[in-house]
Amino acid sequence: MKCKVCRGHAVVDIRRHNAAFCTDHFTEHIHNQVAKAIKEFHMFGPDARLLIAVSGGKDSLALWDILLQLGYDVTGFYLDLGIGSYSTRSKEATIAFAEERDAKLIVRSLAEEHGFTVPELASLTNRVPCSGCGLNKRYEFNRAALEEGFDILVTGHNLDDEVATLFGNVLHWNTDMLARQGPVLEERVLGEGDRRRMALVRKVKPLVRVAERETAAYAVVRGIDYIVEECPMVEGNVQHKYKEAIAMLEESSPGTKHQMYFGFLKKAASRFADETDAANLVGCANCGSPTIAPEAGSDRVCSFCRMQSLAQRRRDDGYRARPVRVRKRR
Amino acid sequence: MRLRNPDRIIEVSGPRTVPDLLRSLEIVPEAVLVIRDATLLTRDEELEEHDELEVRPVLSGGAGGPGS
Numbered sequence: 001m002k003c004k005v006c007r008g009h010a011v012v013d014i015r016r017h018n019a020a021f022c023t024d025h026f027t028e029h030i031h032n033q034v035a036k037a038i039k040e041f042h043m044f045g046p047d048a049r050l051l052i053a054v055s056g057g058k059d060s061l062a063l064w065d066i067l068l069q070l071g072y073d074v075t076g077f078y079l080d081l082g083i084g085s086y087s088t089r090s091k092e093a094t095i096a097f098a099e100e101r102d103a104k105l106i107v108r109s110l111a112e113e114h115g116f117t118v119p120e121l122a123s124l125t126n127r128v129p130c131s132g133c134g135l136n137k138r139y140e141f142n143r144a145a146l147e148e149g150f151d152i153l154v155t156g157h158n159l160d161d162e163v164a165t166l167f168g169n170v171l172h173w174n175t176d177m178l179a180r181q182g183p184v185l186e187e188r189v190l191g192e193g194d195r196r197r198m199a200l201v202r203k204v205k206p207l208v209r210v211a212e213r214e215t216a217a218y219a220v221v222r223g224i225d226y227i228v229e230e231c232p233m234v235e236g237n238v239q240h241k242y243k244e245a246i247a248m249l250e251e252s253s254p255g256t257k258h259q260m261y262f263g264f265l266k267k268a269a270s271r272f273a274d275e276t277d278a279a280n281l282v283g284c285a286n287c288g289s290p291t292i293a294p295e296a297g298s299d300r301v302c303s304f305c306r307m308q309s310l311a312q313r314r315r316d317d318g319y320r321a322r323p324v325r326v327r328k329r330r
Numbered sequence: 331m332r333l334r335n336p337d338r339i340i341e342v343s344g345p346r347t348v349p350d351l352l353r354s355l356e357i358v359p360e361a362v363l364v365i366r367d368a369t370l371l372t373r374d375e376e377l378e379e380h381d382e383l384e385v386r387p388v389l390s391g392g393a394g395g396p397g398s
């Protein structure tokens with residue numbers, strides 16, 4: 001195949017755009033797609049201070065590279081989840097990436113911040129690792145952004161991530177989740193007058209126009225040494241099954257993913273407008289993070305603090321946790 | 331031809347294309363990248379018997395999204 005722009009030898013073909021690109025023009029194409037998403041969804045201006053959550057995987061490292069290339073002031077944030085050698089290797093990949101580019105990076109560890117790794121939390125609370133992990137990541141990313149004074153938290157969710165999440169939310173009609181499915185989640189402020197404070201930082205997903213295969217291809221052509229291996233706790237995660245099913249639909253009908261996600265944003269998202277309006281949010285009695293106002297009589301504690309205190313109680317009681325299986329998916 | 335990650339050797343008869351190879355492995359092209367000598371291959375590339383290829387999965391699966 002020939003590059004759509006220069007007719008040189010193509011290395012990547014994108015069927016939904018009916019185009020193939022050489023290395024240079026593919027890089028340019030991806031930069032343009034990200035710049036377009038930032039503009040289209042009014043994500044941030046040229047002077048914003050950005051914090052990007054990075055995992056050492058292809059999406060977040062590719063996006064970090066793209067934002068640096070586009071000239072943004074963007075700092076990496078790596079959270080060590082304590083998932084054995086997977087965490088060690090992904091941390092090394094992230095640090096190496098930052099050093100090569102002289103990029104700013106903040107590293108924190110869940111165990112050091114709160115006392116529990118993801119596998120420990122999962123076995124102490126008897127929940128699947130990904131649910132506790134997701135909760136902890138959201139909490140820690142937001143806390144880091146607020147504490148370190150960033151305007152915006154950037155995440156590497158790509159088109160396939162968003163479509164798979166949308167697909168799952170539609171399968172189960174999670175209407176409250178559908179309300180929060182867009183590429184931008186607005187900030188949340190709590191309190192009045194002097195006590196007014198930022199509680200949730202604005203979150204954006206600049207990769208929504210880029211398919212997962214393209215972020216991987218971008219990482220390869222840019223020589224980004226990302227962690228190819230998957231988190232060992234991912235086994236049984238439905239997100240991956242959705243992605244495989246959607247990839248088959250995309251294969252037989254290129255453009256399906258784009259159509260589903262952007263069609264939703266255009267034609268349906270507003271019908272699920274966020275019902276958890278600011279009036280319903282209160283600060284957690286323990287940590288101050290926003291949480292839905294509880295029924296009269298129950299504690300005003302956020303889900304993160306509830307999970308932490310359950311794990312702490314069980315550890316203190318010598319709870320004999322079932323070990324969490326760590327196995328590769330395939 | 332030799333495949334990497336996991337490493338294995340598969341028999342092919344004559345030059346074939348990337349889609350032929352993926353079809354015989356029952357892999358959806360949208361879910362992988364095919365890499366030869368550190369270079370990405372488009373769908374129409376012809377393959378040779380002595381080729382060493384990596385078929386790299388690109389779909390990750392964590393509920394927490396990136397960070398996965």
Ligand code: SF4
Pocket residue numbers: 081118129130131133134231232233234391392393394395397398
């Ligand atoms: S796969 Fe699950 S446990 Fe592993 S990093 Fe992703 S969300 Fe966390």
Ligand SMILES: [Zn+2]
Pocket residue numbers: 003004005006007008021022023024025
């Ligand atoms: Zn070109």
Ligand SMILES: [Zn+2]
Pocket residue numbers: 284285286287288289301302303304305306
């Ligand atoms: Zn709390």
